[in-house]
Amino acid sequence: MTHEEALKAIDEQVKKQDLLVFMKGTTDFPMCGFSGRVVQIFRALGREPVGINVLENDALRNGVKEYSNWPTIPQIYVKGEFIGGCDITVEMAQSGELQKLLDEKLGPAKKA
Amino acid sequence: MTIEELVLKIQKALPGADVYAQDLTGAGNHFEAVVVSDALVGKSRLQRHRLVMDPFLEDMKGPLHALTIKTYTQEEWANV
Numbered sequence: 001m002t003h004e005e006a007l008k009a010i011d012e013q014v015k016k017q018d019l020l021v022f023m024k025g026t027t028d029f030p031m032c033g034f035s036g037r038v039v040q041i042f043r044a045l046g047r048e049p050v051g052i053n054v055l056e057n058d059a060l061r062n063g064v065k066e067y068s069n070w071p072t073i074p075q076i077y078v079k080g081e082f083i084g085g086c087d088i089t090v091e092m093a094q095s096g097e098l099q100k101l102l103d104e105k106l107g108p109a110k111k112a
Numbered sequence: 113m114t115i116e117e118l119v120l121k122i123q124k125a126l127p128g129a130d131v132y133a134q135d136l137t138g139a140g141n142h143f144e145a146v147v148v149s150d151a152l153v154g155k156s157r158l159q160r161h162r163l164v165m166d167p168f169l170e171d172m173k174g175p176l177h178a179l180t181i182k183t184y185t186q187e188e189w190a191n192v
Binding site: 070 | 161
């Protein structure tokens with residue numbers, strides 16, 4: 001995968017997925033504590049994110065940092081909008097803003 | 113990177129900021145920092161994190177693995 005192909009693939013996924021996490025590992029087997037934490041937070045709110053494992057591909061791992069202009073993984077997108085990384089997700093979950101944002105953008109969560 | 117270098121970089125980006133930083137691994141590659149600055153007033157979470165992270169974009173490609181940050185204005189910090 002070339003750099004340009006990676007950026008195009010990232011853009012397609014960002015626009016297509018409602019709740020997207022670029023992460024190290026998968027949602028069922030995160031390979032980094034920060035990535036795992038955001039998946040846990042979304043699941044606790046009754047949301048199942050789509051995870052893209054950036055470890056599968058260097059072009060993807062480097063491409064997403066450039067795409068979002070953000071230096072670290074994980075990176076969270078809701079309905080195509082960049083939310084931030086792990087710290088921001090944790091803060092928003094603690095303040096209740098995250099649940100509000102998800103309800104507004106994606107509709108009510110399914111009962112867990 | 114040392115804690116002193118980290119603090120100086122943040123204070124260069126945000127003059128006058130109070131920075132409380134810890135080296136979580138002792139290896140200079142994983143830090144946690146609390147940043148208190150009135151330059152953050154009226155900024156969104158994303159904007160705040162970008163302001164603090166921007167000086168570290170190059171470091172993040174190599175020696176710096178993770179920088180966990182919490183940001184506060186002086187007023188928010190006083191009410192924590």
